[in-house]
Amino acid sequence: MSKRGISAGLSLRLTGDLSRVTPPLARINTSNSPDPIRDKADAGEKIKVSVMMMVMMMMMKMVMMKMVMMYVLGMKPEQQQNVLFQEACKQSECRGRKNYLLLLHCFRMWRHEPNMSSYRNALPVCFPEVMSALSLLLVLLAVASTTLSVNPGVTVRLTDKGLQYGKQLGIAAMQEKLKSIQIPDFSGSESVSPIGKVKYSLTNIQLVNVGLPRSAVALVPGTGVRLTIGDAFMNLHGNWRVKYLRVIKDSGSFDVNVNGLTISTSIVVKSDATGRPVVSSTNCVASVASAKVKFHGGASWLYNLFSKFINKALRNALQKQICPLVDKTVTGLNPKLQTLNVLAKVDKYAEIEYSMVSSPVISQSTLDLNLKGQFYNIGKHQEPPFTPAAFSLPSQNNNMVYMALSAFTANSAGFVYNKAGVLSLYITDDMVRHCSLFYGLKVHKIPLVPKGSPFRLNTKTFGVFIPQIAKQYPGLMMKLLLRAENSPTITFQPKNTTAVATATVTAYAIQPNGTLSPLFILNLESSVSADVYVRGLNIAGRLTLNQLKLSVGTSYVGQFQVGVLDSVLRMVLKVVVIPIVNVQLDKGYPLPAIGKMNLVNPQLQIMKDYMLIGTDVNFTGEVLTPSTSTSCVLPTTAAFTLSASSLKTLMHSCSRRCFTCGATSSCSRWKACVF
Template sequence: MTPWCWLVLVAFSHVTSSTNPGVKVKLTDNGIEYGRQLGMASIQKKLNSIRIPNMSGSQRVSVIGKVKYSLTNMQTVAVGLPSSAVDLVPGTGVRVSISNGYISMKGNWRVKYRRLLRDSGSFDLSVKELSVSTDIAVGSDQTGRPQVSNVNCAATVGSVSIKFHGGASWLYNLFRNFISKALRNTLQKKICPLVSDAVSDLNPRLKTLNVLAQVDKYAEIEYSMVTPPAISKSSIGLSLKGEFYNIGKHRETPFPAAFFSLPPQNNKMLYLGLSAFTANSGAFVYNAAGALSLYITDDMIPQISPIRLNTRTFGLFIPQIAKSFPGLLMKLLVKTVKNPIITLEPDTATIQATSTVTGYAIQPNGTLSPLFILNSTTSVSARLFVNGMRLAGSVTLNKMDLTLETSYVGDFRVRSLDNIMNMVLKVVVIPILNVQLGKGYPLPSLGKMNLVNTDLQILKDYVLIGTNVEFTA
């Protein structure tokens, strides 16, 4: 079995929470078909490993009496599973069925009769009309990941024919039917255990599920299930928590996840909806970690800029700065004072941030002399895109509004600093932010999973990613 099957099988894993999800996943008919193909390839590989132990015994033949026989070196030559299906039973489970399968084998035969008379040769075995039906159940392991097991497996071998080569044909034709029946019964008993092994082989791969995906040194995202899946005849819907946490400190966000539903689209294998709640929980976490603050110094300003972070430049707009702190470099501290708010509207993602900007003069001994504190309300637009298995983005400035919180150099008109602060935001703050956003944030994934032909839409209160999927070995 393959990692893709998790998206089908996890539907039955244990769920304890009832909160609204931050992330929703829908596996469509196309995705289920891809999973069927991968699953059949895995089962076929298992059946290719069928090994029948050497068989020996005796059979009384009316013409010549007691015949002792042995069949040795039996091995599989080919396996075919031309007809198979994965059926979703709404509210019940997943049923895998195989029909019209075939297996070809070869081996050696030897017989002994009338004491010293012996004969030997080779044989070809053909198994036809092989059918398998199995239900798959899923529990959970100690880590909270799904764990699968095979139940109610039934296998039927429709017919077995054997063709002997070498020796006396009149002899082995006498007990051909007996041998065929014995091989048929042996094969039939071996098929379900191999199918069960194929299902069990999925468990180590399920352990790669990034239930807790680390983003960086500040944050991780939890992708555990929060509600039972919605199973229809043609799709499976999964609800994942989709919440950011500070690493090692799983404090819940002070706002709940709102309900949202995915549109009825089915062109792609997989649809993934990431809500505004998920994004805003990230903003909450990074703000709580103190990661949304930045010291800005003059060496961060491009050399070609005529505007410098020093008391001479700022003194042009606030004369008291140049007078009281002549010839000094300056430092700005930009720090959020509220959690940024991410808003998702059709084709538009907007981030609203409320910050303070504190200006300091850097004294020759390195101490900082406060000059002013400004209140800043900033709006940026975000462009989102999928980069590998991550959701990434970049932002551009919409507008910034400044008001004076505190002045240590007397009254001044805040609007006189608009151009300087806009320049600082555009050439320093936003590029630094875009570097971080460009690294992206991990999406739910399993094993060596790749997204193919991905589309991204920004809708009301969530981002919809439609994609095909490939797994690499």
């Protein structure tokens, strides 16, 4: 083979710059108005397309490299010593031009000609290019895998019972839509024996009544819902006018009974760019079995003879209008579906995202919406260092809707509030003194502060446990700072919700000039149980202290036994910290909801790794919220002070009433409210 032939045969180059790859979606602007959720979804789609295109480019390059390798290895030695490739390798052009063909040839020459030092020198220059390409390919494949498969934090399941309820609402809406049918005036001529040719016109046709007595819905796996309507009927009324034998005219009214109306359509359920569900109607078919016309006035007995011609015309006119109205009815649901709270504000620190992370999962018996279910700091969406684990819902169908909230959702809330810096609390003497009246304090089972006597947060009290505090800081008030060290970890096990938190407790002596002198820092590990319940459209809860473990982090007053402070800190947590947290938890966190949806008789179960809410729903617009008492509301700010009189009044009210519902001891949640 000549040198020209070799050069021509090897003129194929695997060159390219991945940065040039521009996905088509990156050049599409779907809307002129800004929408953070839509923009975020669009960005996700762009990333997916970009990643997939880059992966395809890399795979094509790898295939071409393999083809070139097979070609090069099949060359004869004299061909391999082509001057062009020798010079290219000597000049180390592999790196600058990213010419993988030259690299492969250099490698071939270096392997078979070990004495050719120039090829040895060229290979290390070229080799990093291949390693870089392979590394990039692996990274892109990993990113693509992560991007295209996302586990939900929340799953909402619609059962057949819920589907039937939705059918009732949909049929009612469709019946109203069909009432808007407008049949245009039409005219024609027919030969009627024995009078001959008759010209007629039907005008002012109005729909009097419409009935949809029989309907059925069924889920279509992977697609959506199949809706069929049978034995529907309509009653129409209008005016008629005829002319025959050239000069004879007559007019009157008529009634039409339309029977045997059947409608069948498929409703496709998808996710739009904002992560909300969207529906559309396809394959609509409508047919009218009969349309019987009855003429009134004039020589109606005569004109009824050609009513069969009118029947056909009316059937055709109706059939042309029904499916467009069905399509409008289905698409009319989208504005309501757009009310899904894909980004629900919780408070001034956090919001929760309920956008769909994938297309609906539709089986023969259920329709699942997989939602992100993740808390974010308002204005700063930062991903937590953990991801949602896969979970599956049990086969329950007693309720219309099931909502599964994973541990990921709960833990993302802890991550967000910890990032916001609100998981800290200054505890003052006023807070402890009046709360302790209803608790008492025992140390090693010995009543140190009996019930009804106040516990004071000062150096005299703590001097009983740590004498050097009273000696170094006599007669000073104290303040405790409780601060979370890490985000709390929440776990769901069958019938049990547990949260574990690590924190520090820093004790300060308050100097006369207001400065704080640190006394000690304790490391605190606590475990609490949660009583979770549904309140309106919110998920709420209450905490109960389980375990407490203390250790000395730093001491500024010398050594002491931390065990003597166990009862003190336990009392502070029970009567001050946990009630404050419970007030916030009792406000609840929004569940995914659409429009004026209300939950009817919700039942909550704690499963492994998630909590399951089974409920019926209605869309009557009546919001049912339980009455609450505001007589026992503790402050929720991270640092606060109360006057002694107001706090005393507050705690006196708390001693007689339930935090949750304001009821007395007859309240079903009374046991969870008392200290």
